[in-house]
Amino acid sequence: KAGVTQTPRYLIKTRGQQVTLSCSPISGHRSVSWYQQTPGQGLQFLFEYFSETQRNKGNFPGRFSGRQFSNSRSEMNVSTLELGDSALYLCASSLGGGIQNEQFFGPGTRLTVL
Amino acid sequence: AQRVTQPEKLLSVFKGAPVELKCNYSYSGSPELFWYVQYSRQRLQLLLRHISRESIKGFTADLNKGETSFHLKKPFAQEEDSAMYYCALLSGGSYIPTFGRGTSLIVHP
Numbered sequence: 001k002a003g004v005t006q007t008p009r010y011l012i013k014t015r016g017q018q019v020t021l022s023c024s025p026i027s028g029h030r031s032v033s034w035y036q037q038t039p040g041q042g043l044q045f046l047f048e049y050f051s052e053t054q055r056n057k058g059n060f061p062g063r064f065s066g067r068q069f070s071n072s073r074s075e076m077n078v079s080t081l082e083l084g085d086s087a088l089y090l091c092a093s094s095l096g097g098g099i100q101n102e103q104f105f106g107p108g109t110r111l112t113v114l
Numbered sequence: 115a116q117r118v119t120q121p122e123k124l125l126s127v128f129k130g131a132p133v134e135l136k137c138n139y140s141y142s143g144s145p146e147l148f149w150y151v152q153y154s155r156q157r158l159q160l161l162l163r164h165i166s167r168e169s170i171k172g173f174t175a176d177l178n179k180g181e182t183s184f185h186l187k188k189p190f191a192q193e194e195d196s197a198m199y200y201c202a203l204l205s206g207g208s209y210i211p212t213f214g215r216g217t218s219l220i221v222h223p
Contacts, residue, residue: 003157004157041215042200042213042214042215042216043158043200043202043213043216044213045210045211045212045213048209055209056208056209056210057210058210090158092158097209098204098209098211099148099160099202099204099211100146100204100209102160103160104157104159105157105158105159106157107157
């Protein structure tokens with residue numbers, strides 16, 4: 001079974017731009033969660049999608065948004081990028097959703113905002 | 115608000131020594147607690163969860179509600195245990211996890 005894949009793996013953007021990250025879950029998994037990982041704040045939950053619906057949302061500004069497609073692939077969008085958005089963005093998929101059901105993580109997308 | 119504290123950023127031990135990675139949480143209800151591990155150049159993965167009460171790779175963790183702790187322990191550390199360890203909490207009725215900042219464990223030969 002193929003694992004969770006994320007594209008692109010690395011991205012460099014400038015302040016004010018927007019960016020879209022993609023996550024393909026393990027086949028059969030209907031839940032995709034997104035996390036931001038930074039040295040200062042650690043791992044923080046962004047949001048979770050289950051069957052194309054956002055089920056949970058962390059404490060991030062509205063510039064961070066996402067969606068999920070019928071094939072369970074998910075995209076995350078960040079608009080009006082700020083320097084502080086530089087981070088490793090991880091997605092994780094699971095059958096039932098949430099960390100209460102075992103999540104499988106992708107390799108991450110490293111976003112650098114200049 | 116719920117919080118997870120891992121007081122040590124770095125823990126360095128020798129092979130064969132006991133290891134304890136500390137995790138303290140603040141939450142008044144009944145939490146679910148997890149330990150995640152990330153080995154070098156590998157993906158973040160679940161190590162264990164308190165409700166399963168199992169030992170994984172020789173690691174155990176007991177939820178102590180009185181001390182609000184969920185420390186991860188292993189009696190004899192191995193070099194392959196060197197990794198980044200994250201403690202995570204899920205509060206009752208919430209599906210939004212809170213993670214600690216992580217502890218880097220280095221096991222010297």
